[in-house]
Amino acid sequence: MADFIVNLRGVGNVSVIDLKGYLDAHTAPELENIFNKLVDEKKFQVVVNFHDLQYISSAGLGVFMAYVETMRNNRGDIKFSNMKENVYNIFDLLGFPVLYEFYKDEREAINKFNEQEKS
Amino acid sequence: MNFYKITRTRKLEYTILFSILLFLFDVIFSSHDSIIIHIAHEIIVFLVITSLYIYLKDFLAIRTNSPFTLVVNSLILAALIFFILTLTNTFFNYSEINSNKISFPGSFSLLLIIFILIGAATFIFSGFRELFYFRQKKNLQMYFNTMLVFLALAYFSNLLIKFDDTFDYPKDAFFVVSIILISINSLRVAWIAFLSKKQKIYLLIISIILTTLFGVNFGLLIDSNAVKSVIYNFSPGLFSIFILTMIYGMIYSSVIFFTTLFHLPTAEEFDRKAEEVSSLFDLTKLITQVFDLSELADTITALTTKVCNSDFAWLVTAKNEKFVLNSVNNIEYNDAEKVTEFLLDEYSYDIVNVLTIKKSTIKIRDKDESKTLSFGAIAIAPLRVHGKLNGYLFTARKHEYNFDEEDIKAVGAFADYASVAVENAKHIKESLEKERLEKELDVAREIQYKILPRKIPNFKNLTISTVFVPAFEVGGDYYDFFELNDDCLGFVVADVSGKGISAAFIMSELKGIFESLANIIVTPKKLLTKANELLKNTLDKKNFVTAIYGIIDFKKEQLKFARAGHTPVLYFSENKLTKLKPQGIGLGLDYGHSFENTLSEVTIELKDNDIITFYSDGIPEAKNSKLEDFGYDRFVEILRENCNESPDYISSELMKQISMFSKDKSQHDDITLVLFKWKSNNKLNGDS
Numbered sequence: 001m002a003d004f005i006v007n008l009r010g011v012g013n014v015s016v017i018d019l020k021g022y023l024d025a026h027t028a029p030e031l032e033n034i035f036n037k038l039v040d041e042k043k044f045q046v047v048v049n050f051h052d053l054q055y056i057s058s059a060g061l062g063v064f065m066a067y068v069e070t071m072r073n074n075r076g077d078i079k080f081s082n083m084k085e086n087v088y089n090i091f092d093l094l095g096f097p098v099l100y101e102f103y104k105d106e107r108e109a110i111n112k113f114n115e116q117e118k119s
Numbered sequence: 120m121n122f123y124k125i126t127r128t129r130k131l132e133y134t135i136l137f138s139i140l141l142f143l144f145d146v147i148f149s150s151h152d153s154i155i156i157h158i159a160h161e162i163i164v165f166l167v168i169t170s171l172y173i174y175l176k177d178f179l180a181i182r183t184n185s186p187f188t189l190v191v192n193s194l195i196l197a198a199l200i201f202f203i204l205t206l207t208n209t210f211f212n213y214s215e216i217n218s219n220k221i222s223f224p225g226s227f228s229l230l231l232i233i234f235i236l237i238g239a240a241t242f243i244f245s246g247f248r249e250l251f252y253f254r255q256k257k258n259l260q261m262y263f264n265t266m267l268v269f270l271a272l273a274y275f276s277n278l279l280i281k282f283d284d285t286f287d288y289p290k291d292a293f294f295v296v297s298i299i300l301i302s303i304n305s306l307r308v309a310w311i312a313f314l315s316k317k318q319k320i321y322l323l324i325i326s327i328i329l330t331t332l333f334g335v336n337f338g339l340l341i342d343s344n345a346v347k348s349v350i351y352n353f354s355p356g357l358f359s360i361f362i363l364t365m366i367y368g369m370i371y372s373s374v375i376f377f378t379t380l381f382h383l384p385t386a387e388e389f390d391r392k393a394e395e396v397s398s399l400f401d402l403t404k405l406i407t408q409v410f411d412l413s414e415l416a417d418t419i420t421a422l423t424t425k426v427c428n429s430d431f432a433w434l435v436t437a438k439n440e441k442f443v444l445n446s447v448n449n450i451e452y453n454d455a456e457k458v459t460e461f462l463l464d465e466y467s468y469d470i471v472n473v474l475t476i477k478k479s480t481i482k483i484r485d486k487d488e489s490k491t492l493s494f495g496a497i498a499i500a501p502l503r504v505h506g507k508l509n510g511y512l513f514t515a516r517k518h519e520y521n522f523d524e525e526d527i528k529a530v531g532a533f534a535d536y537a538s539v540a541v542e543n544a545k546h547i548k549e550s551l552e553k554e555r556l557e558k559e560l561d562v563a564r565e566i567q568y569k570i571l572p573r574k575i576p577n578f579k580n581l582t583i584s585t586v587f588v589p590a591f592e593v594g595g596d597y598y599d600f601f602e603l604n605d606d607c608l609g610f611v612v613a614d615v616s617g618k619g620i621s622a623a624f625i626m627s628e629l630k631g632i633f634e635s636l637a638n639i640i641v642t643p644k645k646l647l648t649k650a651n652e653l654l655k656n657t658l659d660k661k662n663f664v665t666a667i668y669g670i671i672d673f674k675k676e677q678l679k680f681a682r683a684g685h686t687p688v689l690y691f692s693e694n695k696l697t698k699l700k701p702q703g704i705g706l707g708l709d710y711g712h713s714f715e716n717t718l719s720e721v722t723i724e725l726k727d728n729d730i731i732t733f734y735s736d737g738i739p740e741a742k743n744s745k746l747e748d749f750g751y752d753r754f755v756e757i758l759r760e761n762c763n764e765s766p767d768y769i770s771s772e773l774m775k776q777i778s779m780f781s782k783d784k785s786q787h788d789d790i791t792l793v794l795f796k797w798k799s800n801n802k803l804n805g806d807s
Contacts, residue, residue, distance in 0.1 A: 025618070058616035058617070058663070059616070059617070059661075061616070061663070062616060062617075062660075062661030062662060062663070063661070065660055065661055065663065065708065066660040066661045069660070093665075093684060093685075093686065093687075093700075094663070094665065094684040094704060094705045094708065095683075095684050095702070095703060095704025095705060095708065095717060096704070096708070098704050098709075098713050098717050099704065099708060099709050099713060
């Protein structure tokens with residue numbers, strides 16, 4: 001299995017998580033650590049950039065399911081962007097697009113947060 | 120061992136046999152006095168001594184005596200000899216013996232005395248032989264055997280005097296050579312070094328007594344007195360041997376005395392070394408046996424205190440970037456913790472090998488009271504394995520005398536052992552964990568097999584083929600059939616996220632939910648919606664279930680199904696393949712209205728030879744060595760090629776292709792396949 005790299009950066013009030021490689025049962029805890037950190041720091045507006053993610057397993061999907069409620073209860077959200085087609089298909093098959101917002105580009109997702117702030 | 124026993128008793132038999140022979144010989148020929156008889160008598164005596172010696176030699180060799188016991192044995196026997204010699208001198212008159220005026224009971228008791236003396240002297244001699252070989256690394260057989268040869272020569276050379284009174288210089292020569300050889304052989308006292316200090320002190324006292332006893336015995340024998348005459352008249356050769364044994368005893372005891380005297384000053388050091396070696400030896404054994412680190416840590420600190428002559432010892436090991444106290448010896452837990460903190464703050468960069476610190480006073484604050492601990496000397500040894508720091512071993516003395524080279528070596532050695540042990544404990548824990556996991560997976564697999572239907576139902580219109588291949592880690596695939604009434608068959612194909620026992624647990628829950636709902640709710644959409652509600656109590660946030668629930672109506676020739684996030688249904692009808700992917704999100708993703716609002720039902724009017732395929736993502740996601748997916752194209756192609764075959768044939772063909780495709784890659788996920796083939800009622804009626 002190829003490596004998994006997770007990177008966190010702030011864009012204004014929004015936290016952007018970059019994912020790279022394979023997100024599965026073995027690497028999911030690394031992503032969980034990042035989310036825990038965000039919750040601790042009370043940063044609830046999250047965009048996950050999937051640009052470099054090759055593969056996601058059900059354990060990877062579980063990470064978002066575990067935290068989305070916390071984020072939404074605190075006027076935040078987890079939004080997805082820049083997905084490769086094969087990764088999107090996995091989300092799509094499961095019906096994620098009904099429950100989560102997907103964007104072509106992370107900019108759009110960040111703007112969406114900022115609009116919500118104003119309203 | 121058995122064989123050995125036989126030969127040993129045989130040796131004893133010979134000794135007894137020769138002794139009886141000697142007794143009878145002396146009774147019969149007591150009044151004769153010819154050369155021939157004399158020679159015969161000497162030979163028989165020699166045989167008795169030799170056979171007894173051989174027997175005793177083996178007897179002692181088997182009994183792995185400690186050298187100390189051997190010395191004590193010879194002490195007792197030397198005392199016995201002294202006692203008998205004195206008694207004989209008291210009860211028998213020198214002149215009586217020389218003029219052969221001894222009555223029968225008297226002569227009988229003399230014979231008994233002779234036998235006892237032979238026994239005692241031979242035993243002493245065998246004991247010396249055992250001591251001679253003890254702890255010797257070199258082959259010294261030649262030295263000892265040469266001595267034996269000369270002793271035998273000294274024995275038989277006495278006969279020459281019988282022929283000619285003046286012919287006694289060979290006897291003397293052999294006698295002198297024997298003494299020289301005895302002296303050389305007496306220098307073999309390597310075993311003394313290995314005794315403990317206490318034993319050495321005892322040995323010193325015993326060797327003084329021994330030397331005296333042998334000396335006195337020797338003196339008693341060379342005086343012209345009754346006992347000398349008794350032995351000499353009985354057998355001159357025996358007398359020589361007896362004298363030589365006493366000399367051997369004297370020389371050997373005095374060598375023991377001096378050697379022990381020289382060893383005494385270093386005895387303590389030697390004891391310590393021995394203690395260290397044996398404790399390291401014990402530790403090695405312990406390391407291979409004990410899986411429990413705390414027990415091992417206690418042993419290590421206790422041994423460190425003992426071997427290094429220190430007052431305290433404690434051990435800390437690395438745990439999540441911190442050092443945790445594992446074991447303390449003679450020091451309070453809290454104190455040790457505080458002292459460790461202080462010392463590591465102060466010196467942690469200096470500890471490359473063992474670090475020793477002279478007199479140091481350490482103030483420790485415990486909550487609100489502060490106290491001062493002062494140590495005369497402290498030694499700190501790092502626990503290193505493959506360059507990784509596993510912790511530290513501390514030992515300290517109250518009084519101010521520094522740890523010397525030997526102590527430092529010992530602490531270092533114990534620290535090395537401790538680090539190996541820490542490492543081992545870790546590995547053992549990991550392997551136990553692994554074993555536990557494998558057991559868990561076995562259990563999960565068993566649960567899964569119990570949950571899946573044993574019998575696939577059979578119908579006129581419908582042939583079903585199912586394939587299930589579990590992955591090593593058990594993926595949580597589940598399928599089932601519910602015969603609702605004569606006209607309807609309900610079925611479910613589902614996949615639980617997660618693996619192992621937790622997935623198996625959710626599966627069994629799922630089975631319960633679907634079995635009970637299938638008989639109550641008759642539309643797939645409603646049923647899945649209810650199932651989603653019920654699963655709220657079972658699933659944790661991270662888990663979800665994808666499922667397809669469908670109902671086949673044999674009367675209406677209809678298939679109704681709903682898809683909750685599961686893989687699309689492959690529907691092959693009239694040479695056309697359709698991927699059916701109605702809307703629907705996985706179970707457990709959302710417990711609000713989204714689930715029900717998005718879930719849509721599909722109804723298919725079944726036609727003759729329709730093939731409907733349900734499967735888990737283990738099939739399209741099966742991988743080859745290049746990590747490429749098996750994918751849908753290959754899947755669909757196989758269905759198309761074999762559309763006129765029976766469902767069982769199709770599924771086995773598909774599995775064959777999958778296993779060929781992914782032959783170099785282990786199966787990552789469960790593979791489930793449920794294949795329906797429909798025969799329409801018209802066709803059936805047409806046939807009949």
